[in-house]
Amino acid sequence: MPGYITTFPSRNVLITGGLGFIGSNLARRLTDLGARVTVLDSLIPEYGGKLFNLDGYQDRIKVNIADMRDEYSMDYLVRGQDFIFNLAGQVSHIDSMRDPYVDLDINCRSQLSILEACRKHNPRVRIVYSGTRQIYGKPQYLPVDEKHPIDPVDVNGVNKMAGEWYHLVYQRAYGLRATSLRLTNTYGPRMRVVDARQTFLGIWIRRAIEGEDILVYGDGQQKRDFTFVDDAVEALLLTAAREEAIGQIYNLGGDEAISLRDLADQLIALNGGGAFRLVPFPAELKAIDIGDYYGDYGKIKNELGWAPKVKLYEGLRRTLDYYRQHRVEYW
Numbered sequence: 001m002p003g004y005i006t007t008f009p010s011r012n013v014l015i016t017g018g019l020g021f022i023g024s025n026l027a028r029r030l031t032d033l034g035a036r037v038t039v040l041d042s043l044i045p046e047y048g049g050k051l052f053n054l055d056g057y058q059d060r061i062k063v064n065i066a067d068m069r070d071e072y073s074m075d076y077l078v079r080g081q082d083f084i085f086n087l088a089g090q091v092s093h094i095d096s097m098r099d100p101y102v103d104l105d106i107n108c109r110s111q112l113s114i115l116e117a118c119r120k121h122n123p124r125v126r127i128v129y130s131g132t133r134q135i136y137g138k139p140q141y142l143p144v145d146e147k148h149p150i151d152p153v154d155v156n157g158v159n160k161m162a163g164e165w166y167h168l169v170y171q172r173a174y175g176l177r178a179t180s181l182r183l184t185n186t187y188g189p190r191m192r193v194v195d196a197r198q199t200f201l202g203i204w205i206r207r208a209i210e211g212e213d214i215l216v217y218g219d220g221q222q223k224r225d226f227t228f229v230d231d232a233v234e235a236l237l238l239t240a241a242r243e244e245a246i247g248q249i250y251n252l253g254g255d256e257a258i259s260l261r262d263l264a265d266q267l268i269a270l271n272g273g274g275a276f277r278l279v280p281f282p283a284e285l286k287a288i289d290i291g292d293y294y295g296d297y298g299k300i301k302n303e304l305g306w307a308p309k310v311k312l313y314e315g316l317r318r319t320l321d322y323y324r325q326h327r328v329e330y331w
């Protein structure tokens with residue numbers, strides 16, 4: 001039985017970005033655990049938020065459609081919360097290069113707003129921030145651990161780095177009970193599949209189901225690691241429940257590093273058909289590509305006992321099943 005099982009019943013929990021991919025999976029799980037969940041989401045159409053992500057839970061989760069950029073909403077919403085999972089963000093790397101100011105507003109300024117609101121109105125809240133491996137940039141060694149230099153290759157990476165460090169500064173300077181998890185490529189039911197804004201795997205899944213070729217950029221030899229969303233949710237819950245995680249940063253990771261070519265092959269096999277095509281990198285993506293990446297999650301494994309449980313083939317199978325069943329909601 002997970003160590004957090006007694007932590008959440010009847011506790012007040014706010015999830016920013018809670019209609020999005022990871023946030024909605026977390027909201028559902030916390031509700032099942034007996035928490036009183038409020039989600040905050042602005043439902044910006046280019047991002048991953050969807051009301052359908054909470055299908056079946058609408059009567060048990062409070063939904064507040066508000067924008068984190070609005071400081072007054074934040075002042076109100078943080079009050080009385082025992083836990084905040086701070087997942088709202090602009091997640092597209094390309095969009096952050098095309099419109100750096102929006103990324104700055106959401107991934108930096110809004111993070112300060114929520115932290116200021118907590119400092120003034122709820123200084124004892126436990127807050128977990130969703131950081132990203134993107135802040136490491138092109139790996140200097142593999143697997144990448146938390147001591148790897150921070151060297152982001154895009155505006156999103158710079159701003160997510162600042163968002164994370166605001167949390168840590170507020171922890172050190174004001175005693176706010178914050179932790180950051182650096183997520184790697186996360187996938188599973190409720191991810192965005194209309195385009196590659198959130199993850200290329202989303203559009204791959206959609207194309208595979210539709211019988212269209214999957215487009216793999218470059219030679220397809222780049223390696224990545226993947227976390228199934230249930231494992232990411234598990235890490236978020238475990239981290240929030242553990243006092244010794246306060247002030248810490250932890251990498252998440254996957255059970256294997258796999259080349260994009262092999263990933264495409266695996267997806268096609270599970271799909272029962274399809275094909276992939278190697279195509280040249282679009283120039284604007286090449287400029288921010290990081291080559292091979294896979295992370296070392298030894299710190300969270302040793303300190304909190306987290307490790308990914310869902311194997312890649314099993315996670316891909318469950319994801320394909322979900323979108324075959326619900327494609328009308330996501331296409």
Ligand SMILES: NC(=O)c1ccc[n+]([C@@H]2O[C@H](COP(=O)([O-])OP(=O)(O)OC[C@H]3O[C@@H](n4cnc5c(N)ncnc54)[C@H](O)[C@@H]3O)[C@@H](O)[C@H]2O)c1
Nearest residue numbers: 017020021022042043048049067068088089130132183186
């Ligand atoms: N999915 C991944 O692979 C991955 C990897 C690393 C880090 N992360 C981080 O995890 C978090 C969640 O990502 P996700 O994949 O679920 O993306 P997502 O787009 O599905 O979820 C983010 C949610 O935040 C909401 N949001 C954005 N700006 C907002 C604002 N100003 N006010 C209120 N709501 C706002 C969006 O509407 C969306 O529902 C993000 O912070 C992201 O940086 C995700």
